Amino acid sequence: MSAATMVPLRFMVGARTLTTVRRRLVRVPLTLAEARAGGRPTLPALPVDAQGYLATSLPEAQSAALLGNGMLGLVRQRYTRFYLDLSLGFDAWFAGLSANTRQGLKRKAKRLGGEVRCYRTPAEMALFHPLARALSARTYQERLLGAGLPDDLADLQRLAAADAVRAWLLLLEGRPVAYLCCPAMGDTLVYAHVGHDPQFAALSPGAVLQLAALRDLFAEARFAWFDFTEGEGQHKRQMASGGVACVDLLLLRCTLANRALIAALAGFDRGMALAKRAVQRLGAEGVARRFRRG
Structure with missing residues (x-):
């Protein structure tokens, strides 16, 4: 039986959390290999103290099969789980990017300069x-999402001893301005911890570091896949070689409190989708992005 943990269910506008409701859930995270295989996951037995499940990176075609069975269900988000096939080779991969993307990455790297260091x-x-x-500590990923680099150096060194992590820093005049830390799951390197100094955001240090990191990974030929994980972003779409249509599915026990929560989350998510379409029609994406990140 899988253990349940307290999971925050956030009402979010971009990276800003307006409020949070917590439920004790069993997490069912699918790996990239499982998402690419497209099969239906088997839900573990639900502990007595658990309110339900949170299945992430579930292939969209399988979501209907997990709904029902006396549980309340809600798709929290839909996205493409992007990945990169590292067997392509750097030159072939880079040539496969759009001309605008190639030119943009070269221009950003030339304008920013700096030194990239790899750690393993x-x-x-x-x-x-x-x-x-x-x-x-200065990134919006940590300030707003609580998704910063963990404090546990020992765990990072344990992974390094097993050759199961790669990390990079981009430095300008000796000052770190972007970092990337990717643990491995088998032959797949996972885009887990990333961030850049907001003071240098206009220079796109994250994109410059990502390109340098991928160049290293293609040259090393140690890993087969680079997993961009859940959620979407322009850089993921631009750099990926493929993707799987996925959903994050919330399943809760059928109680009055959970019915109210599902209704509130569903209404909020619909409102955010309408607001996003309105922003796109008005061409105000830049203003909305600054608000979401603070």
Whole structure:
């Protein structure tokens, strides 16, 4: 039986959390390999103290099969889980990008400059972690999403000892301005922890570092896949070689409190979808992005 944990169900506008309701749920996260296979996951037995399940990266075609069975269901988000096939080789992959994307990445890298350092061993992680951790504290990923680089250096070094992590820093005049830290799951490297100094956002340090990191990974030929994980973003769409249509599915026990919660989440999500379409029609994406990130 899988253990249940307290999971925050957020009412969010972009990266801003307006309010949060918590439920004890069993998480069912699908790996990239499972999402690409497209099969229906088997839900574990639900502990007595659990209110339901949260299945993430569920292939969209399988969502209907998990609904029902006396549970209240809600699709919290739909997205493409993007990935990159690292067997393509850097030159073939880069040539497959749109001309605008190629030119934009070259222009950003030339304008920004800087030094990129790669870290992979336990000793190197001891150098990487304090620099990246200090940078992470200034990023919107940590301030607004609580998704910064973890404090646990020992865990990072344990992964490094097993050759199961890669990390990078982009430095300008010796100052870290972007970081990327990717643990591995088998032959797949996972886009887990990322951020950049907001002071340098106009120079696109994250995109420059991502390109340099992918160049390293293609040259190393250690991993087969780069997993951009849940959620979408322009850089993921631009750099991926493929993707799987996925959903995050919330399943709750049928109680009055959970019915009210499902209704509130569904109404809020519909309102946000309408607002997003209105912003797109008005061409105000830039203003909305600044509001969402603070």
